[in-house]
Each structure stands twice: as C-alpha cells, then as structure tokens.
Amino acid sequence: MSLRAAALLLADGRFPAGGHAHSGGVEAAVARGRVGDLDDLVAFLRGRLATAGLVDAALAATTCHRAGGAGVLPWGELVAEADARQPSPALRASARVQGRALLRVGRRAWPGPILDELACAGPDGTPHSVVLGACAAAAGLRPGDAAAIAAHQAVAGPASAAVRLLGFDPLAVAAALADLADDVDRVAADAARTAGGSAADLPCGSALLLELGAEDHAAWEVRLFAS
Amino acid sequence: MRAGALRAGAAVVARLGPDGVTRLEVLRSSPPLGLRQAAGSLWMVGTAAGPLPGDRVTLRIDVGAGAAVTVRSTAATVALGRSGSARSELLVEAAVGAHGQLRWLPEPTVATAGCHHRGLARVSLAAGARLVWRDELVLGRHGEGPGRLTSRIDVESDGSAVLRQELRLGPGAPGWEGPAVTGGAGAVGMVVVFDPGHPPTTATCLGPECATLPLAAGGVLISAVAPGASELRRRLDAGMVAGEVAGGVEGGPVRHSPELSDHGGEPARR
Numbered sequence: 001m002s003l004r005a006a007a008l009l010l011a012d013g014r015f016p017a018g019g020h021a022h023s024g025g026v027e028a029a030v031a032r033g034r035v036g037d038l039d040d041l042v043a044f045l046r047g048r049l050a051t052a053g054l055v056d057a058a059l060a061a062t063t064c065h066r067a068g069g070a071g072v073l074p075w076g077e078l079v080a081e082a083d084a085r086q087p088s089p090a091l092r093a094s095a096r097v098q099g100r101a102l103l104r105v106g107r108r109a110w111p112g113p114i115l116d117e118l119a120c121a122g123p124d125g126t127p128h129s130v131v132l133g134a135c136a137a138a139a140g141l142r143p144g145d146a147a148a149i150a151a152h153q154a155v156a157g158p159a160s161a162a163v164r165l166l167g168f169d170p171l172a173v174a175a176a177l178a179d180l181a182d183d184v185d186r187v188a189a190d191a192a193r194t195a196g197g198s199a200a201d202l203p204c205g206s207a208l209l210l211e212l213g214a215e216d217h218a219a220w221e222v223r224l225f226a227s
Numbered sequence: 228m229r230a231g232a233l234r235a236g237a238a239v240v241a242r243l244g245p246d247g248v249t250r251l252e253v254l255r256s257s258p259p260l261g262l263r264q265a266a267g268s269l270w271m272v273g274t275a276a277g278p279l280p281g282d283r284v285t286l287r288i289d290v291g292a293g294a295a296v297t298v299r300s301t302a303a304t305v306a307l308g309r310s311g312s313a314r315s316e317l318l319v320e321a322a323v324g325a326h327g328q329l330r331w332l333p334e335p336t337v338a339t340a341g342c343h344h345r346g347l348a349r350v351s352l353a354a355g356a357r358l359v360w361r362d363e364l365v366l367g368r369h370g371e372g373p374g375r376l377t378s379r380i381d382v383e384s385d386g387s388a389v390l391r392q393e394l395r396l397g398p399g400a401p402g403w404e405g406p407a408v409t410g411g412a413g414a415v416g417m418v419v420v421f422d423p424g425h426p427p428t429t430a431t432c433l434g435p436e437c438a439t440l441p442l443a444a445g446g447v448l449i450s451a452v453a454p455g456a457s458e459l460r461r462r463l464d465a466g467m468v469a470g471e472v473a474g475g476v477e478g479g480p481v482r483h484s485p486e487l488s489d490h491g492g493e494p495a496r497r
Contacts, residue, residue, distance in 0.1 A: 029407070040405075043404070043406060043407075044406045044407045045407075046405060047402025047405040047406070048407040050402055051408060080387055080388050080443075081388055084388035084390055084444065087442055087448040087450065088438075089430045200381070200388065203393070204391035204393045205395060206392045208450065209407055210407050210408075211440065212432075212438050212451075215430050215432050216432050216435050
C-alpha cells in the first residue's frame with residue numbers, strides 16, 4: 001500500500017480542521033489526577049485507541065466504503081449508529097463541532113457531490129468520524145486509509161494535548177507514540193475489515209472514564225481545551 | 228468444549244391477558260440457569276456452579292404488547308475458570324411488544340481471576356415499549372484481579388439503534404485498567420432506561436465517577452465506576468434518582484402497568 005498525499009494531509013494536525021482545540025479527554029483526566037506521568041499517558045492512549053479509537057476508525061472506514069460506491073448514502077443510518085455508540089452528550093456535541101470544522105475545509109479541498117450531500121443531510125451536524133470517512137472518499141482514498149487516519153488521530157491529538165497540559169518532554173511523547181504504532185496499525189486493520197459489513201455490527205467499545213470525564217469537563221468554566 | 232460444559236436454552240413468553248394481568252405462557256429453563264416466578268418477578272436461579280469454561284447459555288425473553296416482566300436474580304453470577312480456559316457465554320435476546328415493558332435487574336456478574344466470559348444482550352423494543360436494564364460487573368473477588376470479561380449490549384427501538392456498547396475488561400483488553408476506561412475501579416456498571424413517555428432528562432454529573440447521560444435516540448444511560456459492588460449500586464441508584472428515572476425500578480412512572488401474575492401460566496418445563 002503506497003502512501004497517498006491526500007491521506008497525509010487529512011492526518012496532519014496542522015490541517016485546519018480545529019483538532020488542536022480538543023484534548024480527547026486528557027484535560028479532564030489530568031485534572032482528576034488520573035494522568036500525571038508518561039506511563040499514565042501511555043495507558044490512557046492504549047485504552048482510548050482500543051475503544052473510542054476503534055469505533056471512530058470503523059465508522060470512518062464504513063462511511064468511506066459506502067461513499068465511494070454508487071447510490072444515495074444512508075447518512076442518517078451512519079449518524080444514528082455513531083450516536084448509539086456515544087452515550088455522552090458532551091462527546092456527541094464535541095464530535096459534531098469537530099465534524100463541522102472538518103467538513104468546512106473538506107468541501108474546499110475536495111469539492112464534489114459526496115461532501116455537498118453530507119452537508120445537506122446533516123443540518124444538526126455530523127460526527128467527526130463520519131465526516132472523516134466522507135472526506136477520505138471525496139479525496140479518492142480507501143476505507144483502510146480512513147481507518148488509519150482515525151486511529152492515528154485517536155492517539156496523536158491527546159498526546160500533543162498532554163505535552164501542553166503537563167509539559168512532557170515532546171521527544172519522550174513522540175517515542176511513546178512510535179511504540180504505539182503497531183497497535184495503531186492493528187486497530188486500523190481491524191476497523192478496515194468491518195467496512196463492507198452492516199453498520200449495526202460495527203465495534204462499540206466504551207471508554208467509560210472518557211464518557212464520565214467529558215460530562216464533568218463540559219461543566220467547567222475555565223478550561224484550555226474544548227473537550 | 229470442556230467435558231461437562233453446559234449448553235442450555237431458557238425461554239420466557241409473557242402475554243397480557245384480557246384482565247390486564249401479564250401471564251407467562253412459556254417458562255422454560257435448564258441448568259445452569261433456572262427461572263422461577265415469585266413476588267411479581269421472574270427470578271434467575273443458579274442451578275449449577277458457574278458459568279464454567281465452555282458453558283453456553285441462551286435466554287430468550289418475549290414480552291407481548293402491553294405485558295410487563297421484571298427479571299431479577301437471587302445471587303451474583305460468578306464467572307469461573309483458569310487462565311487459558313474456554314470462553315463461557317450468556318446471550319440474552321429480548322423482544323418487547325408495543326407498550327410492553329421489560330425490567331432487567333439482576334445481581335452483578337463477578338469476573339473471577341482466570342475466567343473468560345462474554346455477556347451479550349440484544350434488546351428489541353417495539354413502538355412505545357419501555358426498558359430498564361441494569362448491568363453490573365465486578366472485577367475479581369476480594370484481593371484478585373479479574374479474568375477476561377466482555378459485556379455487549381445492543382438496544383433498538385422501533386428498528387433504530389438506541390445504544391450499542393461493549394466493555395472489554397481484564398487481560399487481553401488493551402488499556403482496560405488505564406485512565407481512559409476503568410482507572411483501576413473494582414466495579415463498573417450501567418443502567419439504561421428507555422421510556423418514550425418520559426420527558427427528556429439533562430446530563431447530570433454525580434462526581435467524576437457517575438453520570439446520567441441522555442442518549443441521542445431517547446432514553447438515558449446511568450454510568451458509574453466504583454471501588455466495589457455495593458458502592459457501585461449506591462452510585463447507580465443515585466444516578467436513577469438524579470435522572471428522575473428511579474421509578475422505572477421501583478414502580479413510579481410505571482405503576483399503572485400490570486404486574487406479573489403469580490398465578491397465571493404454569494411453568495412449562497421441557
């Protein structure tokens with residue numbers, strides 16, 4: 001599988017989709033004393049990757065697969081399946097904020113019917129994972145690419161947030177992410193395998209403390225990250 | 228398959244009688260899962276140890292239109308095994324007809340060291356049907372870590388997804404003890420309440436380890452982690468009160484519903 005420039009662009013933290021404003025739950029975990037050192041961060045990332053990361057990667061891959069095919073897309077079904085996997089209202093809202101930001105830049109970057117239809121279909125906003133899969137399809141990428149980008153972002157975003165929150169050595173965090181690379185690949189491959197199947201059967205792993213922490217975090221008056 | 232591993236199927240069919248009382252038309256069970264009717268509830272009774280490695284138990288619950296069933300258990304389910312042993316499984320498939328009601332309120336599942344257990348629940352609700360579903364997982368007995376435990380629930384209402392959630396805990400589940408999943412908690416649990424007649428609730432945090440989470444498709448999930456089983460129950464109960472859905476367990480908003488009759492429906496054993 002060769003690397004595609006469009007995939008690198010979508011995965012890049014500097015792509016103007018607003019990802020830097022979200023900590024992926026790290027800020028709440030730091031405040032509660034659950035993440036204090038690098039070992040805690042790695043355990044956090046492992047759990048996040050295996051749960052929310054796999055779910056997002058599978059949704060992105062499935063959306064990409066369907067958007068790349070012919071016919072009208074059942075956006076409503078994909079959004080409903082994404083929402084059924086996220087009990088936290090704060091995290092559903094955050095996924096929509098990030099989805100909206102990604103859709104905005106995605107429509108400029110890869111204009112065409114896929115993202116236009118998605119924009120019309122989701123007036124209340126569409127979760128980031130579904131938008132990511134649609135952007136990947138619009139950019140001519142494959143479901144496996146969409147899954148890999150989602151899995152990468154599931155750990156890369158929170159890791160960079162942790163550097164800002166706790167002043168970790170960025171080199172040490174980069175090394176930790178490199179150690180996780182095989183796990184990220186495995187999750188992406190698992191997610192890509194689900195892409196052709198029924199949306200109801202997609203993974204639905206729960207990151208309990210992320211869900212509980214997000215509601216807590218959303219109520220704070222002062223915070224560095226939006227989620 | 229382990230020599231002596233059990234394959235068991237249990238079934239409940241409940242229908243609303245013309246007198247407004249729910250009767251059990253079918254009540255069938257075999258070891259290790261017994262079903263008994265008492266005090267307005269259906270009780271799951273362990274009639275053999277376990278689940279032990281390789282045991283496969285399927286429970287089908289069919290609640291007819293307007294009927295009401297409450298399922299409880301007399302004791303915790305203790306999943307046993309030794310590291311490397313075959314997986315045990317409990318599959319519950321429940322269908323609730325229009326304006327029917329199912330309350331699933333068993334005692335916790337205890338994942339002992341070395342166990343390899345999977346709990347699966349598939350709940351299908353027709354229009355207007357109500358559900359209260361509690362699932363509590365205790366991660367090991369006193370002083371031990373848990374074996375491998377997976378618990379997945381799928382709830383659909385009128386053909387649409389309401390909740391799909393899976394917990395993978397214990398050895399082999401990456402990061403399960405870490406600060407994104409259980410954070411070293413000794414027990415985790417949830418109650419999902421779906422009542423189309425109930426006004427929407429708002430999200431409430433009861434400290435950092437318990438919250439009521441309104442679901443996108445209606446209904447509410449009370450989710451909690453705790454050091455142990457009794458504190459977990461306290462937190463879930465507090466969450467039910469905060470979410471104003473406690474009546475779903477104790478009778479409030481559903482009091483007008485017919486209770487299970489202690490007299491109707493002779494248990495039909497096969």
